[in-house]
Amino acid sequence: MSRLHHFSLLIVTLALSFQLFCDGKVMMEYIGATGAPVEFDDVPVDANIDFHFILGFTIDADSSGAPQNGNGVFSPYWAATLTPDAVAATKSRHPNVKALASLSGWSLAGKTLSWYNPPDANIWISNAYSSLKSLILTYHLDGIDVDYEKFPANSNSSFAYCIGELITLLKNQSLISVATIAPFYNTVSPYVELYESYVEVIDYVNYQFYTDKVKSPEAYLEAFRNRTEQFDRGKVLPSYEVNGRGIQGDAFFEALRLVEDDGFDVNGAMIFSADASASNGYYYEIKTQEFLLSNSTS
Ligand SMILES: *[C@@H]1O[C@H](CO)[C@@H](O)[C@H](O)[C@H]1NC(C)=O
Ligand SMILES: *[C@@H]1O[C@H](CO)[C@@H](O)[C@H](O)[C@H]1NC(C)=O
Ligand SMILES: *[C@@H]1O[C@H](CO)[C@@H](O)[C@H](O)[C@H]1NC(C)=O
Numbered sequence: 001m002s003r004l005h006h007f008s009l010l011i012v013t014l015a016l017s018f019q020l021f022c023d024g025k026v027m028m029e030y031i032g033a034t035g036a037p038v039e040f041d042d043v044p045v046d047a048n049i050d051f052h053f054i055l056g057f058t059i060d061a062d063s064s065g066a067p068q069n070g071n072g073v074f075s076p077y078w079a080a081t082l083t084p085d086a087v088a089a090t091k092s093r094h095p096n097v098k099a100l101a102s103l104s105g106w107s108l109a110g111k112t113l114s115w116y117n118p119p120d121a122n123i124w125i126s127n128a129y130s131s132l133k134s135l136i137l138t139y140h141l142d143g144i145d146v147d148y149e150k151f152p153a154n155s156n157s158s159f160a161y162c163i164g165e166l167i168t169l170l171k172n173q174s175l176i177s178v179a180t181i182a183p184f185y186n187t188v189s190p191y192v193e194l195y196e197s198y199v200e201v202i203d204y205v206n207y208q209f210y211t212d213k214v215k216s217p218e219a220y221l222e223a224f225r226n227r228t229e230q231f232d233r234g235k236v237l238p239s240y241e242v243n244g245r246g247i248q249g250d251a252f253f254e255a256l257r258l259v260e261d262d263g264f265d266v267n268g269a270m271i272f273s274a275d276a277s278a279s280n281g282y283y284y285e286i287k288t289q290e291f292l293l294s295n296s297t298s
Contacts, residue, residue, distance in 0.1 A: 007083040013128040023291040026050045028145075028180065028206055029285065030238060032078030033105060039081055040090035043274050044282050045097060045287040052098045052178070053090070054145045054206075055082055056273070057105035058135060065111030065131060072124035072162070074131040075224050076101070077108060079275075091140060098178060101135060103163075106149050110247040114150040115190070117158040125165050132166075136175050143178030144170065145206060151190050157180035159190045164198035166223070166295065183231075184208035192230055205231045209239045210246030220247050220255035221262055228264070237268045241277040242284055249260045252284070256291055266295060 027049050033039055045051045055078045061067050085123070089155055093249045096261045101199030103115050114241055118124035132144065132173070144148060146163055171178045183191035204229075212223045220238075228236045247255055260266050268287045277285055 028270035030273035065108040069116040070295035072128035100143040102145040115148040143176045147179040147182040160194040180204040182206040184211035210241035221258045239270040
């Protein structure tokens, strides 16, 4: 066998074992939204999981929470501990870590944030693209998460168009490899519109199940079934809010088992957030990753 053959065999073997070990399991972890001095290194990361830190948040508003004339210029507002060097360091320590910037979130400086219909959608897209490009390059990011949580009453299709085109452009220019969206019960319809028009560039749906106020595993399963009818079943991730709303404690893991027994493949999960988990030793992050690895079927 030639050297070249040996080499290709090695590559194939490596690729297969990576596939085997990583098994396509993904973890989404929001971090940095509360302003607490949270560190990537404190969060337990299993080497066999495609682990995504979602930095909260980058916002198209000034530091007082006022929209920048609807112009789509994004600035980072996550915890000051999450520096470009910190992202680079955690990614070099864990080759399976990716970092995403989440767009908008709920509020800034006490002001509730909202999507708005930009006066010129193409200017919004162009400004969002260039400000995010600079953020992505500076912070060594791999993707974006979309978390607008409020919409104007006269919301036309500007959200679906602007965000869909933005993701398409960022992916086309290979600035990002992953894009996720984070609807909750009250924002399903603009996100369904976005999802249906741009499904091919949206990798996962970080649906906020904790906003559905389901407390029992059985109700969680029903909510999961419902939401996978609105978004694809393969892309919707079950989610958990630490010290938060919805299902709490080990009932979450019972819910995951029910979801799986119902025929869904639980290949990932989202947790909000690392900021809150620091107080309990990252119990839910550890247990969720164990769950994902223990249920490997492929
Ligand atoms: C949405 O409304 C704004 C004005 O509020 C308008 O400029 C824009 O073209 C509309 N967008 C779509 C996609 O209809
Ligand atoms: C980017 O878009 C151009 C024009 O549509 C297309 O030819 C090209 O293949 C795209 N590249 C990627 C990486 O998607
Ligand atoms: C699921 O959808 C059904 C039918 O629309 C609805 O009656 C039920 O309340 C929903 N359950 C949950 C937990 O969302």
